[in-house]
Amino acid sequence: MARNYGGKIRAVVFDWAGTIVDHGSRxxxxxxxxxxxxxxxxxxxxxxxxxxxxxxxxxxxxxxxxxxxxxxxxxxxxxxxxxxxxxxxxxxxxxxxxxxxxxFADIIPGALEIVAALRARGLKIGSTTGYNRPIMEVLAPIAARAGYAPDNLVCAGDLAEGRPGPLMMYRCFTDLGIWPPASVIKVDDTVPGIDEGLNAGTWTVGLSVSGNGFGLSADETAALPPAEFAERRTAAERELTRAGAHYVIDSVADLLPVLEAIEGRLARGEQP
CATH class of the missing domain: 1.10.150.240 (Putative phosphatase; domain 2)
Structure with missing residues (x-):
């Protein structure tokens, strides 16, 4: 096992609602x-x-x-x-x-562009969700028609235990052929989803504005007065930070600078 991984990020595992689809997880x-x-x-x-x-x-x-x-x-x-x-x-x-x-299957603004940029760098795209497979059998084809088709899908109920445990992430490692955990970023808008990544030993990135903690559609978010926007964002950031997320950003659209920062930390010998 790689005790001190110093290479590049090899995969990003995304949550679904509040992360890639359904702004506000509504x-x-x-x-x-x-x-x-x-x-x-x-x-x-x-x-x-x-x-x-x-x-x-x-x-x-x-x-x-x-x-x-x-x-x-x-x-x-x-x-x-x-x-x-x-x-x-x-x-x-x-x-x-x-x-x-x-x-509520709308693709979150910037998600498709970020996934394309990650794939252009040679990264694998994994996915886990708190939805069970019958629900994802409805949602996944809609997302695919809109342009989002990750390399794997692990649903609640597929394994003996779901979030906040690491088993769904372990399945991602196996499905994607990716290791060690330090070469993977988990992106999620909820505390159990951040816990899932931390328990699996990966880097974790929390999403404040697009996710459950903010709770509004993209249009509703854009219409907020600046003070209310700032208040909601701060509350969501605080919750994800307290959960232990390594980084907290507004949405997946802001992921690339974080990816580069993490790769810099890995090159310096830091681990999740």
Whole structure:
């Protein structure tokens, strides 16, 4: 094993929603609110967003385990929220999310250009997602028609464990034929996605403005007053920095200078 890798970056592994598609990671939000409502419990968009990045089963579990949501569940059902409830909600969630995801399949500005620039440098393009495979069977072909087709796809549920563990990243290493982890950058807009990269030993880049922490479409973002934009951006940056991201940028459009900075650090003997 390369104990002190000093070469070039060989692959970038991107998340999907909030990173390459769906500016603001908006597709799942209304679905989470709706499925809990169908089970007699009202939740807010903020409560739905809190665990974003986890595999969707674990995401539903984490929403229900929030104290305020758990209290509402107890009031509605006369018992604590349990894993059997997660199973039932998940069965409703998947087809609903697959139904709405085409409405939120917009490619984030600059993403296609960055991927093309990375490929021109000889890099492989990997991908992991908190979406399960039935949802990605809807989203991936839409993205491909728009020009985005990564070299692999690892979905929540493909392996024994998803985020924040490293197994999906390990699958990327195998699929892409890339090692060591220090030659890989993981790009994600959520804390579990950053954890996924850190736990796998890669460099990590968080996305503040295009992602879940900001939570708005590209048009909504552009229409914000400067003070509100700055406030939202700072909050999203703070969350990703606290998670341990090596770098935090607005969106994938800003990735190339970070790639060059990381390669400089590798040349100086630094590791993730």
């Amino acid at each position: 597709a799942p939000m209304g679905v989470f609110v709706e499925v809990f409502r169908r089970f007699g419990v009202e939740i807010s968009v903020a409560e739905a967003r809190a665990p974003m990045g986890l595999p969707k089963w674990q995401h539903i579990q984490a929403v229900g385990r929030q104290p305020a949501v758990g209290a509402r569940w107890q009031a509605a059902h006369g018992r604590d929220f349990a894993d059997g409830d997660v199973d039932q909600i998940y069965e409703v969630f998947t087809p609903l999310n697959a139904q709405v995801v085409p409405q």
